[in-house]
Amino acid sequence: MEREFALRSPISRRRFFGTAGVTTLALASPPAFADATAQTSSLPTVNVRLTVNARQLALDLDPRTTLLDALREHLGLTGTKKGCDQGQCGACTVIVNGQRINSCLTLAVMHAGDEITTIEGLVEDGDLHPMQAAFVRHDGLQCGYCTPGQICSAVALLAEHKAGWPSHVTADVATRPALTDAEIAERMSGNICRCSAYPNIVAAIRDVNEGGRA
Amino acid sequence: MAESKRADVIGLPLDRIDGRLKVTGRATYAFEYATQGSVAYGVIVSAAIGKGRILRIDTRDAQHAPRVLLVLTKDNAPPQTPWGPVDLPDRFARAEPALDTDEVLYFGFPVAFVVAETFEQATAAAAMVRIQYDPMPGDYDLHAAGPSAENPGRIDGNGPADSAVGDFESAFASAPVQIDAHYTTPHQHQAPMEPHATMAAWEGEMLTVHTSAQLTTSPQEGLARTFNTPKENVRIITRYVGGGFGSKLPYYVDATLAAIGARTLGRPVKVAMTRPQVFYTTTHRTASEQHVRLGADRDGRLTAYGQEALVHCARFDLFTEPVCDAARRLYAAPNRLTRHRRAKLDLPRSDSMRAPGEAIGLLGLECAMDELAEALDLDPVELRLRNDTSSDPEQDRPFASRHLAEALREGAARFGWNKRVAKPASVRDRRWLVGLGVASAIRGDILQSATARARLENDGKITIELAMTDIGTGSYTILTQIAADTMELPVDRVTVRLGDTRFPPTAGSGGSFGAATSGSAVLAACRKLKAGLASGMTESLGSVTPADLDEAYSHAGFGAHFAEVCVDRDTGEVRVRRMLGVFAAGRILNAKTARSQMIGGMTWGIGSALLEENHVDSRFGSFINQDLANYHVAVNADVGAMEVVFLDEADPHGGPLGSKGVGELGICGAGAAIMNAIHNATGARIRDFPATPDKLLATLETLDP
Known part of the structure; x- marks a missing residue:
């Protein structure tokens, strides 16, 4: 026997369940819900001004919103991926003021005034960034889910190297290290690729570093 | 243009x-x-307990x-069809109800669902759900459950649990050279980068589900x-999938709950598992205990050949990882024995992970072959060549194509195998001990049903x-190539649309059958359309079925893995310096994407040999590693x-395309080649995967400084 309930929801009081349909997805008891009107006024939001991909934006955000969720769920910039939401996979890597960071580990409100570049912002006038083109050419991706983070990481890596930053595998931190495959692999190890396109990712970065075809 | 084929x-x-x-x-993923x-x-x-009952929420x-x-x-929760049926031929089309019981079947079992306007609000509220449990003792340990293990009758792939040819026990007892070794492999996780996620919306009685899935028709059903x-x-829509590796063959409660939430609220609802939930709410690869016994004559010809495996499945399930499937077809031997036993544990479901069966079965078998080679004082490549066979040793039929020997020889030549020093711990490079290892690869090849x-x-x-x-396999690309090839058009005049149950049904992606199966359907559809163009045809359907693979032959891809490792003399850290995989996988549909698939599989070999393991906290029934910082997958x-x-x-007796699967062959044997290289480098025989540094220290202490 089908049971029918008139469901109240904060959105409307429409009845969702007809007795005519074959689907019997009626709740066993009325659903729990909160009194939305009473809560709305007390919800704190923070106005944040960000510069994302050279566009200045103002957002009213729940202060708990990570930069990652602000990009994905508020701005629709879903190129930045959520792989673990705890800073362990690198899929959410974006470039903030020139440096790569895990956007899941930082709150959006901490970035007022910051300049943020996401994977969408690397394309210029419809042309792929040389790193994006190199990833396609070298097949530095398979499922594609870690790829935007890999590419943002790779772009920032070249800047870090150019600035003379050493890495764990740099033999002599007092000298500017050559960007060997071992240096690239070490510096890219914060970005997991479970498909394991690693050698192709290294080849793509090497290619761009050596001024390969754009 | 017409003249160029x-x-x-x-x-x-x-x-x-x-x-x-x-x-x-x-590229738009489900969420x-x-x-x-x-x-x-x-x-x-x-749920925060491993087994028991919910008293109060x-x-x-x-x-x-x-x-x-x-x-x-x-x-x-609304009434739903109970889970199952457990014996449904397509287990990925079972009912997957949510919140329909007060029983907790495993740690992480879904027990409540919170929907809010925002992710932050839903997450915060979910933490406020208070649950009282009546916990009960559970069985979580594979080894302890061993004595209660059952003969499962059938293993995944529908082969028999046991096989026997000749008289294994007598032949083994009388073999002049014997290896009798036990291997263990740990629980492993597919850990795709995209967590399992679904967005559901209803229009009247029509449910549209954007979900991250390897299959389409099964979750629809x-x-x-x-x-x-x-x-x-x-309607299932899954245009892009952020990795699956078997874990997205089933669908999960994210789909069920998103659909219930959307129905109840009259608006779309989306759900993504957290990374810990991916570890304990989806499937994983069973741990295994393997007993390998090899008997050979002094020339290295196998006379007795046996592999037995103990695996687990969830208490409520029937899955049996076909650990010994590879052994049944890899080498010739007159007296043979394989056996699978399955214990039921109060853990989440074990199910497919990249090359279920071969991936871990070959770790035991191919390491045992290395031990046999050493006992015989025979080169490990030569041992494998001596036991090659052109016909399926346990089925009365020849292989459609088998180039294992060629792969071994080609690999040995390219890798510089002749530089290997047979005596372990002979080669040093500063603080590193250096060694080489080899293993064979085999992965069964099948066709499924598809229409295009x-x-x-x-x-x-x-x-x-x-x-x-x-x-991530490259389906869009190879199907474009097949269509362009057949229609004799440039690839940019072909558009391939996938991932929607409004399109003709296929078996999806799994078991390395995806490319050959869907590709053969596209081939058939395009051939028909091309032939009909002259008579005004503008649309055609083409199909393939398992029967399109000639049953008179046994079908498998083969290969050979070579690995060079170095082991830190003091710390036991193992580094893989280089790997070579030589594969005979029929017709390669795209040389670039196929190579990427193989590199991926070989890298998973690094994971299985050195990194990947999970263990169960026997107090709570929980996986100890629940994130990517603790469950180690290979990084760059x-x-x-x-x-x-x-x-x-060429595979003239293969399917319509003549291709074989490449998604899994690369992992098959790869970890064993690394483990054998570790032995060559150090002399250590580690039979408990993976080879973490702690397991090497005792051996390293015995070596000269």
Whole structure:
């Protein structure tokens, strides 16, 4: 026997369940819900001004919103991926003021005034960034889910190297290290690729570093 | 143009068709079809005990948390079809109800569901659901459950649990050279980068589900079964999938709960598992205990050949990892024995992970072959060559094509195998001990059923549609190549559309059958359309079935793995310096994407040999590693120089395309080659995977400084 309930929801009081349909997805008891009107006024939001991909934006955000969720769920910039939401996979890597960071580990409100570049912002006038083109050419991706983070990481890596930053595998931190495959692999190890396109990712970065075809 | 035979398009190393979308972030995954305001956010609450009963769920605080729209528990969840049936031939089309019981079947079992306007609100409210349990003792340990293990009758793939040829026990007892070794492999996790996620929306009785899935028709049937609605009312859309590796063969409660939430609220709801939930709410690869016994004559010819395995499945399930499947077909021997036993544990479901069976079965078998070679004082490559066979040793039929020997020889030549010093711990490079290892690769090859549609558009382009998925394997690309080749058109005049149950049904992506199966359907559809063009045909359907693979032959891909490792003399750290995989996998459909698949598999070999393991906390029944910081998958710095070689293999008795699967062959044997290299480097025989540094220290202390 089908049971029918008139469901109240904060959105409307429409009845969702007809007795005519074959689907019997009626709740066993009325659903729990909160009194939305009473809560709305007390919800704190923070106005944040960000510069994302050279566009200045103002957002009213729940202060708990990570930069990652602000990009994905508020701005629709879903190129930045959520792989673990705890800073362990690198899929959410974006470039903030020139440096790569895990956007899941930082709150959006901490970035007022910051300049943020996401994977969408690397394309210029419809042309792929040389790193994006190199990833396609070298097949530095398979499922594609870690790829935007890999590419943002790779772009920032070249800047870090150019600035003379050493890495764990740099033999002599007092000298500017050559960007060997071992240096690239070490510096890219914060970005997991479970498909394991690693050698192709290294080849793509090497290619761009050596001024390969754009 | 007409004179150039365009058959060349198949096999070309074309750039991935979806590459541009993926490198620009414009490929849309399941969770990315709606943003805040147009969709409500669901969060799953997971049980914090391993086994027991829910006494009470207090949802008052959660209900009154800001902007919460719905809190679902067993107390108010709608009626659904009970889980199962457990013996459904397509287990991925079972009903998958949510919150329909007060029983907790495993740690992380879904026990509540909270929907709110925003992700932050749903997450906060989910933490306010208070649950009282009546915990019960559970069985969590495979070894302890060993004595209660049963003969499962059938193993995954429907082969028999046991096989026997000749008289193994007598032959082993009388063999002049014997290896009798026990190996263990740990629980492993597929850990795809994209967590399992679903967005569901209803229009009247029509349910549309954007979900991250390897299959399309199975979750369509499964959700229809769960909700007792015709499957025509359920549409699955899965255009891009952020990795699956077996874990997205089933669908999970994220789909069920998103659909219930959307139905209840009358608006779209989306749900993504947290990374810990991916570890304990989806499937994993069973741990295994393997007993390998090899008997050989002094020339290295196997006279007795046995592998027995103990695996687990969830208490409520039937899955049996076919650990010894590879052994049944890899080497000749007159007296043979394989046996699978299965214990039931109070853990989440074990199910497929990249090359179920071969991936871990070959770790035991191919390490035992290395031990046998050492006992015989015979080169490990030569030992494998001496036991090669052209016919399936346990089925009375020849292999359609088998080039294991060629792969071994080619690999040995390319790798510099002749420089290997047989005596372990002989080669040093500063603080490193250096060693080489080899292992064979085999992965069974099958065809499934699929249908594809080919349509000639008004502008002369061809559109291909089928409910296939591309989980990173390159389906979009190779299907484009097959269509362009068959229609004799440039690839940019072909559009392939996948991942939608409105397209003709396919078996999806799994078991390395995806490319051959969906490709053969596209081939058939395009051939029909091409032949009909003259008579005005503009659309055609083409199909393939398992019967299109000639049953008079045994079908498998083969290969050989070579690895060079170095082991830190003091710390036991193992580094893989280089790997070479030589594969005979039939016709290669795209040399670039196929190579990427092989590198991926070989890298998973590094994971299984050195990194990946999970253990169960026996107090709570929980996996100890629940995130990517503790469950170690290979990262870029773990991977040395990787070389892949495909032998030019024609497979005239293979399927319509003549291709074999490449998604799994690369992992098969790869970890064993590394473990054998570790032995060559150090003298240590580690039979408990993976070879973490602690297991090497005792051996290293015995070596000269």
